[in-house]
Amino acid sequence: MINGLLWLLGFQLAGEVVVRSLDLTVPGPVMGMVLLFVVLQLRRPPASANLFRAADGLLKHLQLLFIPAGVGVVTLLHVVGEQPVPIVGALLVSWLAGIVTVGWLTTLLLGRSSGSSGASVGGAR
Structure with missing residues (x-):
């Protein structure tokens, strides 16, 4: 699960880097989600991947956000x-x-x- 959280945070960081380096008006986390979506479409990991388990754990507590x-x-x-x-x-x-x-x-x-x-x-x- 830690590995999945690191992937999520890594894509958020990548989104921030892309937005700030290209001076885009899109929030960094949104760009990170777009990048994550593209990678998931290209790689197609199995449903049991750590990334999905970490995302499910976060979604269970979405109301806290x-x-x-x-x-x-x-x-x-x-x-x-x-x-x-x-x-x-x-x-x-x-x-x-x-x-x-x-x-x-x-x-x-x-x-x-x-x-x-x-x-x-x-x-x-």
Whole structure:
């Protein structure tokens, strides 16, 4: 499991190095996840790999990562009270963008998979 955690941290570090050296506007950990995704697609390790065990262990405790965000909201609650319209607007726009994106991707992927089989949904033509 330690080996898997070292792989995760190594890719996060690699992402930070790439972002800072190329002066990108993407967060380093996100770039690290992209790099990890590419490596996993190329190598295809078995499901029992230490990397997957470490990731599963972190995902089991994912709720703990929301504690700093909650503390930040409570700490800056006065800002929420001072500017509720932009904050609520940003929340609604981001929520709507997420719903539209998921709907569009679902339609695109389901349309592609049903179109390739030659049958429509429900089996009727």
